[in-house]
Amino acid sequence: MVPTIGLDIGGTKVLGVLLADDGTVLREERLASPHAGLDALVDTGASIVARLDAAGARIGVGAAGLVDRTGVVRYAPNLPNIREAPLRDALADATGHAVAVDNDAAVATLGEVTYGAAVGRRHVLLVTLGTGIGGGLLLDGRMYRGAHNFGAEIGHFTVDPDGPLCACGERGHWESIASGTALGRMARELVAKVGGGALVAAAGGDPSAVTGTHVGIAAARGDADARSLLVEYAENVALGLAGLANILDPECIVIAGGLVELGPLLFGPVREAFGRHVEGVDYRPPVAIVPAQLGERAGAVGAAVLARSLPA
Numbered sequence: 001m002v003p004t005i006g007l008d009i010g011g012t013k014v015l016g017v018l019l020a021d022d023g024t025v026l027r028e029e030r031l032a033s034p035h036a037g038l039d040a041l042v043d044t045g046a047s048i049v050a051r052l053d054a055a056g057a058r059i060g061v062g063a064a065g066l067v068d069r070t071g072v073v074r075y076a077p078n079l080p081n082i083r084e085a086p087l088r089d090a091l092a093d094a095t096g097h098a099v100a101v102d103n104d105a106a107v108a109t110l111g112e113v114t115y116g117a118a119v120g121r122r123h124v125l126l127v128t129l130g131t132g133i134g135g136g137l138l139l140d141g142r143m144y145r146g147a148h149n150f151g152a153e154i155g156h157f158t159v160d161p162d163g164p165l166c167a168c169g170e171r172g173h174w175e176s177i178a179s180g181t182a183l184g185r186m187a188r189e190l191v192a193k194v195g196g197g198a199l200v201a202a203a204g205g206d207p208s209a210v211t212g213t214h215v216g217i218a219a220a221r222g223d224a225d226a227r228s229l230l231v232e233y234a235e236n237v238a239l240g241l242a243g244l245a246n247i248l249d250p251e252c253i254v255i256a257g258g259l260v261e262l263g264p265l266l267f268g269p270v271r272e273a274f275g276r277h278v279e280g281v282d283y284r285p286p287v288a289i290v291p292a293q294l295g296e297r298a299g300a301v302g303a304a305v306l307a308r309s310l311p312a
């Protein structure tokens with residue numbers, strides 16, 4: 001089988017992989033996500049495809065947003081210049097390759113089910129914690145995409161009507177308090193109140209540059225403020241996970257996205273808080289909350305798996 005290419009288009013980067021039949025990543029390339037419209041995004045994707053250098057390879061794409069069954073990105077809250085964008089056809093024209101496009105978290109789920117933490121599972125909730133929050137659902141062994149291919153937009157349900165403004169324009173969505181972006185905002189608020197010297201130091205001395213990544217760096221160094229902030233953030237994450245578990249009854253929850261790199265510093269408090277919020281915790285089988293085994297590659301690998309559905 002000819003290797004396939006997977007592109008994961010997020011709010012901050014476009015990651016591409018060339019994937020072998022057995023799931024081995026043969027090559028990897030990444031570029032910053034442009035925020036100047038479809039043409040710039042297609043140019044970035046085509047550049048990565050050229051660098052991966054696989055003649056005749058089929059391309060799968062995971063894009064952060066509402067992607068319909070024809071490969072049009074209807075709306076992408078964290079790519080503000082992408083609206084009603086015919087990404088599949090534009091990228092196919094630019095590269096000369098066959099292209100399939102789906103939601104980024106949906107293809108990340110496909111990657112983890114095929115090669116990662118959810119192999120052998122039939123009821124899976126995947127949650128991506130990054131610029132926003134994305135979701136993917138495997139229900140009774142089948143990917144669930146909804147009536148219009150827009151299913152599992154789990155970041156966009158309201159948990160606090162008076163909460164922070166979400167990237168989509170609504171207040172108090174789960175994404176607005178539990179995404180990587182939210183963690184960065186919480187960290188900057190902490191710095192403004194108490195100084196947060198270790199957080200500022202991790203950001204190179206610039207308080208305005210503090211992000212969720214710097215929280216992880218400071219926490220790993222043992223900073224008490226950063227670790228306390230992660231416990232507070234984990235509570236926000238667990239609130240949404242518990243609500244979704246009550247609705248969907250998954251056998252496992254896979255956490256993907258850049259924050260996975262925090263490891264036990266995140267997963268310990270998330271699991272503890274989840275147990276306090278999920279219904280009937282003492283009377284139901286435990287729900288495994290596990291990191292994506294494919295790490296930040298989950299979306300790109302899953303997109304390459306998606307490409308296998310295209311005619312050779």
